[in-house]
Amino acid sequence: MRFRRDREGEWAELETILERALPRGLRVLHESELSRLPLLYRSAISSLSVARKTAMDRALVAYLESLASRAYLAVYTSRTAERGALFRFFAQGFPRAVRSMLPELSLSIGVFALGILVSYGLVRWDDPEWYFAFVDPSLAGGRSPGATTEYLRSVLYDSGDEGPTGALSVFASGLFYHNASIGLTAFALGFAAGIPTALLVFQNGLMLGAFIALYDDHGLLLNLLGWLLPHGVPEIGAILLCGAGGLAMGRAMLAPGERTTRAALTDAGRRGAVVAAGSVLLFLVAGAVEGIFRQTVTNDGLRYAMAFFNATWISAWLILGSANLPAFAARLRRAP
Amino acid sequence: MTEDRDGERLVHLITPEGADLLFPLASVGERAIAFGVDFIFSQLILILFVLIALATTAITASIQVFALMLIGVFVIRQGYFLFFEARLQGSTPGKRFLGLRVVSRDGARLSMESIIARNVMRDLELFLPLAFSSAPEQLIGPAPWYLRVPALLWVTLLVAMPFLTRERTRAGDLIAGTIVVRAPKTALVADEAIGQRSKIRFTKEQLTVYGEHELETLADLLRKLDSNRATDDDLRVVAGAIARRVRYEGREAVQQPALFLRAFYAEQRAELERELVLGRRVADKTERPQAKPQP
Numbered sequence: 001m002r003f004r005r006d007r008e009g010e011w012a013e014l015e016t017i018l019e020r021a022l023p024r025g026l027r028v029l030h031e032s033e034l035s036r037l038p039l040l041y042r043s044a045i046s047s048l049s050v051a052r053k054t055a056m057d058r059a060l061v062a063y064l065e066s067l068a069s070r071a072y073l074a075v076y077t078s079r080t081a082e083r084g085a086l087f088r089f090f091a092q093g094f095p096r097a098v099r100s101m102l103p104e105l106s107l108s109i110g111v112f113a114l115g116i117l118v119s120y121g122l123v124r125w126d127d128p129e130w131y132f133a134f135v136d137p138s139l140a141g142g143r144s145p146g147a148t149t150e151y152l153r154s155v156l157y158d159s160g161d162e163g164p165t166g167a168l169s170v171f172a173s174g175l176f177y178h179n180a181s182i183g184l185t186a187f188a189l190g191f192a193a194g195i196p197t198a199l200l201v202f203q204n205g206l207m208l209g210a211f212i213a214l215y216d217d218h219g220l221l222l223n224l225l226g227w228l229l230p231h232g233v234p235e236i237g238a239i240l241l242c243g244a245g246g247l248a249m250g251r252a253m254l255a256p257g258e259r260t261t262r263a264a265l266t267d268a269g270r271r272g273a274v275v276a277a278g279s280v281l282l283f284l285v286a287g288a289v290e291g292i293f294r295q296t297v298t299n300d301g302l303r304y305a306m307a308f309f310n311a312t313w314i315s316a317w318l319i320l321g322s323a324n325l326p327a328f329a330a331r332l333r334r335a336p
Numbered sequence: 337m338t339e340d341r342d343g344e345r346l347v348h349l350i351t352p353e354g355a356d357l358l359f360p361l362a363s364v365g366e367r368a369i370a371f372g373v374d375f376i377f378s379q380l381i382l383i384l385f386v387l388i389a390l391a392t393t394a395i396t397a398s399i400q401v402f403a404l405m406l407i408g409v410f411v412i413r414q415g416y417f418l419f420f421e422a423r424l425q426g427s428t429p430g431k432r433f434l435g436l437r438v439v440s441r442d443g444a445r446l447s448m449e450s451i452i453a454r455n456v457m458r459d460l461e462l463f464l465p466l467a468f469s470s471a472p473e474q475l476i477g478p479a480p481w482y483l484r485v486p487a488l489l490w491v492t493l494l495v496a497m498p499f500l501t502r503e504r505t506r507a508g509d510l511i512a513g514t515i516v517v518r519a520p521k522t523a524l525v526a527d528e529a530i531g532q533r534s535k536i537r538f539t540k541e542q543l544t545v546y547g548e549h550e551l552e553t554l555a556d557l558l559r560k561l562d563s564n565r566a567t568d569d570d571l572r573v574v575a576g577a578i579a580r581r582v583r584y585e586g587r588e589a590v591q592q593p594a595l596f597l598r599a600f601y602a603e604q605r606a607e608l609e610r611e612l613v614l615g616r617r618v619a620d621k622t623e624r625p626q627a628k629p630q631p
Contacts, residue, residue, distance in 0.1 A: 269511025
């Protein structure tokens with residue numbers, strides 16, 4: 001059969017390339033082979049469709065099926081050997097994914113704010129005993145409604161007794177490990193229709209609200225915020241982002257819109273995973289600030305400056321990263 | 337889309353060129369073994385890393401190294417699958433060991449987003465059921481039954497997903513839009529119709545008796561012959577039956593059945609392929625006009 005005689009050479013060539021490329025990756029190929037691979041792959045695909053339509057030799061068709069499938073695996077599962085993939089992920093992929101889920105992010109912020117309001121209201125105006133419902137005593141470490149103002153203040157400005165700064169860096173990376181794991185889990189829990197994610201975000205809000213209520217009661221609100229915000233901005237921001245990723249999955253499951261649930265879930269899952277993975281960097285920053293900066297800097301002004309600085313660069317990064325600025329400006333001009 | 341064939345589940349993948357390729361899906365067992373290999377391998381890496389880091393901490397007497405170690409442990413734990421699936425073209429050492437690969441369900445290139453998504457879910461899928469079965473009270477606390485029961489159902493569903501879905505997707509695969517397939521392997525068998533130059537010729541009438549089904553049966557017999565699994569008796573019986581059916585007058589069918597069968601196969605296949613080009617597909621002999629009962 002002529003068809004086979006004409007093309008057998010190409011199949012054999014593809015075969016020899018695949019023999020090395022499949023087990024060891026495209027990196028082992030020479031440049032000439034690398035440029036031949038896509039051509040040979042396409043030729044194998046066309047051979048296959050010709051053979052399926054015209055060939056009586058089922059063994060040949062089976063062979064071409066397998067050859068084309070293996071060539072597909074070599075061609076379409078390889079990440080093109082790109083430099084700076086990690087940089088591009090954080091500079092472009094992450095901010096873009098964050099901006100693609102603004103509704104979910106708003107919801108995540110809303111649930112968190114609701115948590116703060118509810119627990120603040122209950123602890124401040126109903127009964128201080130509510131505090132223990134929201135804050136785990138082991139986490140509170142003596143910061144409870146019965147504590148004196150002096151004690152509460154001392155917790156905010158205590159430093160030095162943590163030992164040398166080396167020990168602080170261990171504290172910092174421990175915080176990072178713990179918080180980043182919680183963030184990733186908060187995202188993944190979104191697979192249960194987003195409900196556990198929302199609960200987790202709400203619970204974090206409750207805890208924060210109880211703290212705020214306690215300190216506000218003693219007239220220490222501004223001092224608390226100075227202590228909290230420098231690391232709170234990246235940390236709470238990262239939690240809210242992971243929450244948004246999880247809520248996006250939940251939204252896709254409950255209201256997929258015109259797509260199938262599965263297509264919507266895949267789309268939300270991919271974007272959400274990018275948001276959650278990018279948040280790890282924010283957790284790293286938060287861990288460093290919380291573990292080192294907070295423990296060594298006790299000046300309120302410096303603390304607020306740090307919080308402002310963090311808020312500025314993080315928002316600028318997320319808003320401007322990979323943004324199509326000329327198109328954005330054009331849209332602004334068109335708007336009435 | 338999937339179909340079951342010969343005890344294997346095959347999945348259709350439409351490539352960006354529009355070709356329809358069939359891949360055998362990896363079984364849940366294979367994937368569990370691959371994960372086991374990867375788990376052991378990643379734990380070994382982790383132990384090695386921690387030992388080196390601890391030794392360095394002791395030597396340099398710097399607690400900073402210890403702090404960096406904690407970050408390193410997080411990176412290795414979360415990044416092992418991420419790194420290898422991105423680097424080894426959708427497989428990890430364990431998957432490579434079993435010839436498995438992750439591919440994008442839509443046939444497009446396997447994206448970094450997909451790799452991240454399927455592996456962020458992995459931790460939860462694995463450790464949540466473990467924690468749930470060993471210490472449920474630590475996870476959800478003293479929760480009332482109307483929280484406890486749905487949570488239990490959900491965790492069960494999470495574990496059972498690869499068994500319940502047709503494409504054996506776990507939760508991570510579902511949100512990443514990926515499936516795990518086995519890299520196929522078939523060698524090109526020698527063409528039965530090549531190198532057969534005999535004097536045996538058939539007429540058009542003799543070649544329009546059989547169809548594709550008979551041709552494929554004959555091809556199987558010839559392949560058996562090539563691997564010495566066919567007896568002379570088999571050949572003689574089949575050659576005799578064909579000669580009678582197509583009314584072949586020569587003596588070759590009795591004297592040299594192997595030669596006769598190869599010659600017939602080559603010409604019959606050429607004839608069927610010619611008919612196919614003209615737009616006529618003959619599935620088997622019952623579709624031939626003379627096979628129909630005469631009125």
